[in-house]
Amino acid sequence: MADLIYNIAAIIALAGIVLSFIRLIIGPTIADRAVALDGMTIISISLIVFIAYYSNRIIYLDVAIVYGLISFVGIVAIARYLERGI
Amino acid sequence: MIFSLILGFLLLIIGLYGMLTQKNLIKIVIGFSIVDTGTHIIIVSIGYLSGKTAPILDSTVDLANAAKQVVDPIPSALVLTAIVIGLAVTALMLSFVIKLYQKNKSLSIDDYQELKW
Amino acid sequence: MIKRIFILLALVGLVLMFIPFLRDFDFHKELSKLSSQYVEGSINDLNTQNVVTSVIVTYRGLDTLGEVTVLFLTTAGVGFLLRKKKASLKTRRSSELLQTASQFLFVLIILTGIFIFTHGHLTPGGGFQGGVLITTAFLLLILADVNLKFNYSILHFVESFSGVFYVMIGLFGFLILGMNSFLDPTILPLGNYGKLLSAGAIPVIYSLIGLKVGSELTTIIDKMGGE
Amino acid sequence: MLKKGTLLFFLLLIVWILLAGTNHQEIIIGAIVSLLLTIIFFSKATIFSEFHINPKAIFYSIIYIFVFSWELLKSNLDVAFRVIHPAIPINPGIVKVKTKLKSKLGRVILANSITLTPGTLTVDTNGEDYYIHWIDVTSDDIEGATKQIVSKFEKYLEVIFG
């Protein structure tokens, strides 16, 4: 029962990724695409944690930490390029 | 996992198509990085054994017959090396792009014909 | 036009080559003999939890030495190609929020990087990933426009120090354990399985690799993006 | 000066313990690493001297966490309503508000709290002026907007950071 609900939750989160990706395809400006990328990374972090518990290996959580930190710096780099900062 | 194998091949072909048809130097480097990713996915999915877990032997793995429970560690190690080398190659290619642009003020590959015969 | 047809022909040929490979591909059910020997040796001889780490650092240690050398050569190449030119373009300052937050996050990211490369034998990750995290911390400071004067002498010192020490640990194996044992991690005691201080010299070697990769990549990033 | 260093050291040690667990080897190595980092980055990390450590500040920070969680929940229900509604009921604009906080870290936490609460997003700051994108503008002048957006967090943060 509980496993079924967890799987349904993961599939709903997957649908969230797909919706953000549609914005990345049609987004008229670059800022729209960057926002969509931001949304996709955060939903992917949740999905990584789900995978860690699904395959019963808590060590995978390290991947989520690194993923979050690096994607934050990537978004900041895109934003600073957009405002002609760096 | 057959799906990831197919995915790797598709990415490889799309990347090659981009490298061969695009004129922009930066687009060619992007195509190269897509080929890189595709190749890595192929190698990792060849090493995957269905129903087995990652080769990190902590308390969730039975140590007595550990070799029967884990996937192949050698493709992981190879791909790890290949990703780092890929970064080095990409950095070198991009600095060549910058150097070429500073020399000729153009990004189109049609403007660089010194080595054409 | 004729070029495009040739390109399409080449790609179709590639697809035709791949299809029989995919159709007849049979997945293994068991580990190969070499792999299972690596797994057994990682438990019994090296006391290392992460088999990938023991393959990278010990069984294929010379490859890793070569990899670090390639990174060093890349640093030299990028530095040669992109020599500094005076560039004076007006850039927009970053916001005050980002500057403060990056000062706060900088130390935490470096701590996480050190965690990743000291626990390379217990958890996923290791020298390369930890080194990239340290690079990321410096990159955040460059992006956020925090006034940080890169001290190149310290960077070069850390790089050459860790490189020399890495090779010296390999040579110690030569001296202590005899021939055929370059980069053997059993020169230090093996410790208890699953603890931080175990697996011989593997954590030390991976920490040195981490410091070296971090300082090299920081140099590359600074050459490509700095003023 | 000593207080700043101690604070940085214990912050790093707590993060290390959360990451690595409470084995005694881990704690010893973590203490060594934190000490090294504290010595190296002591002069760079100027923002760590801004906490007030006294019982009142600790009490207020606990209250602040609850206030913040409640606002976060409210903001999400608000966003959910706006997204699901077929006509997307929004009335957006960028307004200017003022804050009284002096501390840099306090200003960052205030801006983060504003971003995560109902219908507001910090766009830019200029000293004590914050420019905030508001999804449903209800008051036009600076004072009204400040009262609605900033005040509910500011009274706690003023005690914690000074």
Next chain:
Amino acid sequence: MEIFGAVITLIGSIFLLLGGLGILRMPDVYNRMQTGTKATTLGSILFLIGISIGHYECGCLGKIAIIILFIIFTNPISSNTLARAAHFAGIKLTSRSVKDDLKEDDLENKGEEK
């Protein structure tokens, strides 16, 4: 206990879905950022808390806490930076907006003093 954690995870995933839907539906960049930041932040926090309640026996609450702290601290900052960049890159607000104080104050020249 497991069912309780599963239900919290489900609620979190619904917020994540709403975040994706908001990014798709809203009319301009700033409104997209509003939904994209808030809904995904609370959604991922609830997702992680739910999973760690459901599997409380693994003893890994420390790492989950670190991930949550990093998400709470970095996510608003990245969207703030993006919003500022979008404003300075000249992206207009949607036509339904009522006022724009930042444009009136003309910060364009202040930033470029370096």
Next chain:
Amino acid sequence: MISIIIIVFGIIMIIAAFLAIHLKNLLSAIISAGVISLLASVIYLLLAAPDVAMTEAAIGSGLTTIIFIFTLKKIKKGDLDD
């Protein structure tokens, strides 16, 4: 469950690869290439290779994207100089 995630991510990655090749704007192409690496790292995790996943997340999607952005910046700066 694993097959579902791999199929969905695979479709997204293939579309992103086409976008990365065909979009005119270079920054958009770079963002699409970043999406490929980002999702590839989740796929490595599903294939039971967490080391590779961490490396791909750190190097493939982080540093490579940032190096591309720095290259764009250098080229733009060259434009404005002359």
